[in-house]
Amino acid sequence: xxxxxxxxxxxxxxxxxxxxxxxxxxxxxxxxxxxxxxxxxxxxxxxxxxxxxxxxxxxxxxxxxxxxxxxxxxxxxxxxxxxxxxxxxxxxxxxxxxxxxxxxxxxxxxxxxx
Amino acid sequence: xxxxxxxxxxxxxxxxxxxxxxxxxxxxxxxxxxxxxxxxxxxxxxxxxxxxxxxxxxxxxxxxxxxxxxxxxxxxxxxxxxxxxxxxxxxxxxxxxxxxxxxxxxxxxxxxxxxxxxxxxxxxxxxxxxxxxxxxxxxxxxxxxxxxxxxxxxxxxxxxxxxxxxxxxxxxxxxxxxxxxxxxxxxxxxxxxxxxxxxxxxxxxxxxxxxxxxxxxxxxxxxxxxxxxx
Numbered sequence: 062x063x064x065x066x067x068x069x070x071x072x073x074x075x076x077x078x079x080x081x082x083x084x085x086x087x088x089x090x091x092x093x094x095x096x097x098x099x100x101x102x103x104x105x106x107x108x109x110x111x112x113x114x115x116x117x118x119x120x121x122x123x124x125x126x127x128x129x130x131x132x133x134x135x136x137x138x139x140x141x142x143x144x145x146x147x148x149x150x151x152x153x154x155x156x157x158x159x160x161x162x163x164x165x166x167x168x169x170x171x172x173x174x175x
Numbered sequence: 176x177x178x179x180x181x182x183x184x185x186x187x188x189x190x191x192x193x194x195x196x197x198x199x200x201x202x203x204x205x206x207x208x209x210x211x212x213x214x215x216x217x218x219x220x221x222x223x224x225x226x227x228x229x230x231x232x233x234x235x236x237x238x239x240x241x242x243x244x245x246x247x248x249x250x251x252x253x254x255x256x257x258x259x260x261x262x263x264x265x266x267x268x269x270x271x272x273x274x275x276x277x278x279x280x281x282x283x284x285x286x287x288x289x290x291x292x293x294x295x296x297x298x299x300x301x302x303x304x305x306x307x308x309x310x311x312x313x314x315x316x317x318x319x320x321x322x323x324x325x326x327x328x329x330x331x332x333x334x335x336x337x338x339x340x341x342x343x344x345x346x347x348x349x350x351x352x353x354x355x356x357x358x359x360x361x362x363x364x365x366x367x368x369x370x371x372x373x374x375x376x377x378x379x380x381x382x383x384x385x386x387x388x389x390x391x392x393x394x395x396x397x398x399x400x401x402x403x404x405x
Contacts, residue, residue: 156366
């Protein structure tokens with residue numbers, strides 16, 4: 062379970078932004094890749110706890126899950142995988158380990174109230 | 176109060192770890208030390224495999240190891256039998272190593288006097304996958320006793336690793352290990368992944384794996400020399 066320490070980094074990051082902008086943060090938007098090694102539900106369940114007593118108390122964590130996309134060398138195109146257990150192009154079946162998307166773990170936007 | 180306004184930010188949550196990992200990788204390259212990390216589930220045989228690796232490599236190279244453990248120093252004591260310098264990183268309740276812990280553990284060590292440094296992560300197939308430790312090569316170990324479907328259950332860690340090592344091959348027959356299925360599962364989650372089949376007990380497969388490490392190190396050092404000349 063490393064989600065709590067990750068959530069605490071997210072809160073710290075958002076707090077810093079709030080301070081700089083002298084604003085209140087209503088929500089934090091996170092992009093979470095399916096290959097990031099971090100579990101969405103675990104993040105959500107510790108977010109409230111991590112926010113307690115900080116300027117982010119009462120804010121929301123909105124998570125957008127990013128599916129895994131590989132680059133297919135045969136099709137010469139990025140392709141979305143339907144399963145992380147099968148790294149093959151869904152069109153032509155060629156195996157590919159070239160991950161284009163799916164490792165994201167980034168705060169992409171903040172909802173602020175000025 | 177006004178309605179909230181959406182502001183784009185784009186910040187990598189693990190940036191702090193990644194910055195330290197990058198600094199470590201630069202330091203290792205400058206010092207000419209090749210760094211290998213090991214991840215696996217608890218009990219897959221990381222420590223026995225590492226002890227054998229250190230013992231055999233010590234004959235030809237300067238080697239050392241850092242070993243992450245939740246609570247005990249047992250692993251460091253076992254690894255010390257190889258006569259290589261070993262330092263324990265006790266993580267307490269933390270389920271993985273982070274770059275800052277590696278940096279802290281290396282304080283007072285002259286990595287310029289090493290050819291190989293090994294980092295044994297905490298036994299865990301989930302959490303370590305998110306953290307770059309500045310290593311050059313990440314090995315994921317699975318033992319023949321764990322079941323052939325380990326890669327399918329933990330695709331993220333197999334995807335974050337460079338090489339897979341199947342351990343305890345001396346037990347393969349006894350546990351009716353289906354090698355073809357295991358290899359197919361590894362390739363399904365990480366096409367093209369290099370796989371070594373070893374037994375730290377009998378020594379099977381160790382030579383091939385050690386030659387591979389030596390070749391990787393030589394390749395990296397050659398690239399560094401070309402770069403520093405240009």
